[in-house]
Amino acid sequence: xxxxxxxxxxxxxxxxxxxxxxxxxxxxxxxxxxxxxxxxxxxxxxxxxxxxxxxxxxxxxxxxxxxxxxxxxxxxxxxxxxxxxxxxxxxxxxxxxxxxxxxxxxxxxxxxxxxxxxxxxxxxxxxxxxxxxxxxxxxxxxxxxxxxxxxxxxxxxxxxxxxxxxxxxxxxxxxxxxxxxxxxxxxxxxxxxxxxxxxxxxxxxxxxxxxxxxxxxxxxxxxxxxxxxxxxxxxxxxxxxxxxxxxxxxxxxxxxxxxxxxxxxxxxxxxxx
Amino acid sequence: xxxxxxxxxxxxxxxxxxxxxxxxxxxxxxxxxxxxxxxxxxxxxxxxxxxxxxxxxxxxxxxxxxxxxxxxxxxxxxxxxxxxxxxxxxxxxxxxxxxxxxxxxxxxxxxxxxxxxxxxxxxxxxxxxxxxxxxxxxxxxxxxxxxxxxxxxxxxxxxxxxxxxxxxxxxxxxxxxxxxxxxxxxxxxxxxxxxxxxxxxxxxxxxxxxxxxxxxxxxxxxxxxxxxxxxxxxxxxxxxxxxxxxxxxxxxxxxxxxxxxxxxxxxxxxxxx
DNA sequence: CGTAGTGTTGAATTGAATCAAGTGTCGTGG
DNA sequence: CCACGACACTTGATTCAATTCAACACTACG
Numbered sequence: 001x002x003x004x005x006x007x008x009x010x011x012x013x014x015x016x017x018x019x020x021x022x023x024x025x026x027x028x029x030x031x032x033x034x035x036x037x038x039x040x041x042x043x044x045x046x047x048x049x050x051x052x053x054x055x056x057x058x059x060x061x062x063x064x065x066x067x068x069x070x071x072x073x074x075x076x077x078x079x080x081x082x083x084x085x086x087x088x089x090x091x092x093x094x095x096x097x098x099x100x101x102x103x104x105x106x107x108x109x110x111x112x113x114x115x116x117x118x119x120x121x122x123x124x125x126x127x128x129x130x131x132x133x134x135x136x137x138x139x140x141x142x143x144x145x146x147x148x149x150x151x152x153x154x155x156x157x158x159x160x161x162x163x164x165x166x167x168x169x170x171x172x173x174x175x176x177x178x179x180x181x182x183x184x185x186x187x188x189x190x191x192x193x194x195x196x197x198x199x200x201x202x203x204x205x206x207x208x209x210x211x212x213x214x215x216x217x218x219x220x221x222x223x224x225x226x227x228x229x230x231x232x233x234x235x236x237x238x239x240x241x242x243x244x245x246x247x248x249x250x251x252x253x254x255x256x257x258x259x260x261x262x263x264x265x266x267x268x269x270x271x272x273x
Numbered sequence: 274x275x276x277x278x279x280x281x282x283x284x285x286x287x288x289x290x291x292x293x294x295x296x297x298x299x300x301x302x303x304x305x306x307x308x309x310x311x312x313x314x315x316x317x318x319x320x321x322x323x324x325x326x327x328x329x330x331x332x333x334x335x336x337x338x339x340x341x342x343x344x345x346x347x348x349x350x351x352x353x354x355x356x357x358x359x360x361x362x363x364x365x366x367x368x369x370x371x372x373x374x375x376x377x378x379x380x381x382x383x384x385x386x387x388x389x390x391x392x393x394x395x396x397x398x399x400x401x402x403x404x405x406x407x408x409x410x411x412x413x414x415x416x417x418x419x420x421x422x423x424x425x426x427x428x429x430x431x432x433x434x435x436x437x438x439x440x441x442x443x444x445x446x447x448x449x450x451x452x453x454x455x456x457x458x459x460x461x462x463x464x465x466x467x468x469x470x471x472x473x474x475x476x477x478x479x480x481x482x483x484x485x486x487x488x489x490x491x492x493x494x495x496x497x498x499x500x501x502x503x504x505x506x507x508x509x510x511x512x513x514x515x516x517x518x519x520x521x522x523x524x525x526x527x528x529x530x531x532x533x534x535x536x537x538x539x540x541x542x543x544x545x546x
Numbered sequence: 547c548g549t550a551g552t553g554t555t556g557a558a559t560t561g562a563a564t565c566a567a568g569t570g571t572c573g574t575g576g
Numbered sequence: 577c578c579a580c581g582a583c584a585c586t587t588g589a590t591t592c593a594a595t596t597c598a599a600c601a602c603t604a605c606g
Contacts (some may be wrong), residue, residue: 175404497552527603
């Protein structure tokens with residue numbers, strides 16, 4: 001499924017990494033899961049997870065990691081479109097993306113929706129529900145994806161026992177707050193082109209973080225999702241991507257993106273500041 | 274002072290509630306501070322603070338509150354324009370607003386600035402610095418204000434000892450994340466009028482929370498600050514306020530705002546959704 | 547009392563939205 | 577395996593909300 005999918009656009013003979021799943025060492029575990037050989041593969045633990053340097057276990061020692069392992073629930077994989085939770089559901093858990101990607105969105109009465117975030121492997125979902133005890137948005141898989149569910153009351157208990165974990169979870173939340181404030185600035189003062197450039201660069205570094213190419217990747221989301229996230233219409237997103245391509249900064253083929261000149265993209269943003 | 278203050282309508286003899294300082298019971302403590310009788314008034318503790326139901330001590334028992342009291346530093350008051358911290362300063366503490374108000378902002382290279390948040394009594398400032406160990410914005414007083422400084426490493430230590438405090442601080446951060454996502458939606462899909470209405474209603478409920486009138490209050494920030502926060506120009510903010518006044522929804526006199534028809538303001542927002 | 551900062555209002559401009567029409571792509575079921 | 581339908585994406589023409597530019601009034605503070 002994902003094998004042939006990858007070289008769909010192979011004009012000559014392209015074939016890219018489709019997601020973190022295809023990093024060799026991850027693939028072994030993930031292949032099992034995807035093929036349903038073992039939806040709760042006991043071999044996939046925080047200790048042996050490729051993402052443990054980015055995710056919750058960072059800064060924990062081995063014995064601490066095994067304690068964390070015990071509270072983490074590794075659910076069956078999610079199909080494209082499956083919901084992790086819906087707006088107003090009781091808040092129970094935060095989730096760490098193991099593979100694939102997710103989007104969070106809120107619906108407006110007029111039938112429209114706005115995307116509040118995209119989540120890639122190693123990132124934490126659901127923290128907006130902690131205070132109100134209800135999730136404030138709905139979150140669904142953008143592609144076939146797998147998740148580690150971390151029941152929050154247990155995470156709190158364990159954080160109480162492990163100062164490192166408490167410290168790190170404070171840091172994760174603080175980071176989310178810092179990121180949200182950057183987005184605030186982006187939305188309140190950037191032009192459509194600046195927003196789009198910034199979005200691409202952001203994805204780039206997030207892909208790099210999980211060991212994928214920072215210059216060539218597949219967008220897991222639609223143009224419409226991007227627009228709803230950046231406060232632009234689909235048409236504008238499409239136009240801007242075309243324009244960036246014409247300038248030679250990027251190459252776009254449907255969901256496939258190559259950053260030909262990341263520095264030029266950075267200039268788009270900093271020139272205006 | 275606060276009694277007559279309320280009837281501002283008398284153009285002849287204006288004198289309004291200027292801030293939470295003027296609530297009778299708060300005034301006593303604050304007056305001391307403002308007059309520098311006692312910049313670290315020992316009587317002002319978390320236990321007897323009027324804000325303790327909104328701020329950090331919520332959900333703590335008496336003995337826990339006194340432990341919190343011990344790590345809280347009650348600094349000298351800040352004058353209008355004084356900085357709590359500046360962008361890139363080492364992160365040391367989070368701050369709870371005791372009286373007055375603050376704004377956080379980031380500068381852009383072009384000399385402009387964007388406001389990332391406003392903070393009223395009982396609200397927590399500085400959490401964006403937790404992860405990176407540096408503050409991500411600069412924060413300054415909008416009027417004469419006082420602050421409780423909470424050194425973060427000590428807060429972490431105490432949170433480790435007091436599960437209630439850990440729980441509550443997770444909730445405070447979660448709430449910040451949820452709020453930031455609402456702002457994301459606001460900035461990415463609301464019109465200028467919707468943003469302004471939403472801003473006024475937000476201020477209204479935050480003032481109500483600290484015991485001030487939800488329908489009549491003074492804006493501590495300039496039109497320009499509001500614009501930089503909402504992603505609008507000063508001119509637009511000014512025009513929208515005038516327009517809302519002409520519609521009879523609000524009355525504006527410089528910094529003084531009265532919400533004549535809060536329901537109408539709510540409709541502005543929900544009509545469009 | 548003067549001046550810098552703050553706020554208002556108007557006219558012209560413009561970036562992005564909207565409206566519209568089309569092509570491309572993918573998953574499904576016959 | 578192909579054909580169909582639904583969705584995703586692109587491109588163009590037009591409109592419009594908000595910005596920009598400009599001029600002026602207010603106020604508040606030293």
